Amino acid sequence: MGKAKRIGNFITGLMVFILGVLFFLFPEDGYEGVTFLLGCVYLFRGIHSLIYYFMMARHMVGGRMVFYLGLILFDLGIFTISISDVPRFYVMLYLFIIRLITGVIDILRAMEAKNMSSAWISKMFHGVVNILLALYCIISIKDLNTVVMVFSIGLIYSGYVTMRTAFRKTAIVYIS
């Protein structure tokens, strides 16, 4: 990783981290922000798919599907941003699924490591926490603040990991 990439990673991580903390501290003002962010994600993915098609996927057998998908996501992004109130149920469902999948994968990794007598407790802890967060999303489906707080915990963690990556040694040494 070059210096510019490290600095970029650190700044991105820091911004995501701060955004997560702000959402967590002021959840009542954060709900609209969360739905706006989700819309931006669709929009970004749509644009990304279109760029991906023109740069790479046009060479691929069956690559035109990527082009159509890009158009659909782009449309969906604009639609999501333009509507003022996304039904809370869908946001909850989204958070629930993300946390559940992450939790199950972490637990599978922990079980595999345990079977090989390798370190597993930390992974298992991550898995259990993610599944508990998923369950909490379902239990608290009527609580508006929960959506924002669960979302912000994800942002804080993601920001922390991105910042940490900026300091990792990554070069492979070659000795001739």
Place this chain on the structure above:
Amino acid sequence: MQEDFHYYATYCAAYLAGYDHEECLDISRSAQFVDFCSKTFLQKIKAPLSAATTQTQTELMDARVDPIGLQDITRIWSSFHFLPYDLYAKKERSCKAYLDKYRLICDTNSDLLVETVKLAKGKGCQAAGVAMHVLADTWSHRYFAGTPSLVINNTNYYFFELLPDGDSFMERKIRFRHKASEPDDPDKGLYNNTVYQNSEISIMNLGHGRAGHLPDYSFIRYKYLPAWGEYEEVIKDNPKDYMKAFCQMVYAMRYLRGAIPEFEKDTYDNETVAPWRERINTILLKRQPNAAADWKALGEELSGQEIAAYDINYYEQEYRDAHKVDKDDTFLGRFILAAMEQKSMITNRIYKSGNMLAGFSVDYDIKGFKGIKDFRKLLLNYGKRH
């Protein structure tokens, strides 16, 4: 390829190349261990994680797909399982991002293969085993790349098995499913593959996942449209390719033993293999997902010795019990050094070609030691100290 070829067939090839029984076992165990040396295993024996030569399924599911995570994946799979054929390949009207992936497509008889075999010369049975794994996989994994890439590794519905029918072949459409719990059924033409994911960097698009285990079966012949092939179909004749892989392994190991002065591309030791060619052909053509029993019988017939079943834990205790300074002289210690050298060399070649998919490579002779500290081990191996 799988255990039948990497362990038992490698044993047979080593024996034909002139190694004795114990050396053959060390080489074949090393060749097979390349498919087991994951970070999870290395963590368990407290060995350097940079020596990982493979990733378990759950490690892959858990792998980060940011640039750093992708570089880690690419280093492992390109160095040991999908050796790139041409790091400077050209393709018209392609941007760099596409070319970087395109240039990692694996194929046989590359410059990197020659470097891989030469790197193992004089480094013992473990290095020979690692090199034989890499060599064998160039035959089975050709046309796929060791990096997650939809535009390179994807396949579609145009996938047919070619079944012998008199003097020609008849086509049978291959049906793919995604049930890991159910084994492949060659009789019905039912095979497992990874789920289609339209993300370029999805783990599902790593290597030959989209073609399932077909490249790993010696008996099968098939044709399909590789994603990168501009709608030109590829015909893969595994029995023929596996025979070439076997003959090239014998040739390479004769070079490693010192019986041949030079290792050259596209050269096969057909002469040494000739007395056994029919027998080997029969094994390769038998429609079975795992030919281990047949290769084992051949190996035992060749050497007159029993070949014990492969055991991943065979050398573990020796490594654990060794004093810190003696670990590099154990079987696993020597394997770890060989693996790190191979990874270091391939990463360097990819980096020098201007391709960042495998990450940075720092040349010690120019810039000194700047990088992952695990690689300090190589300094001692080369008689250099920091």
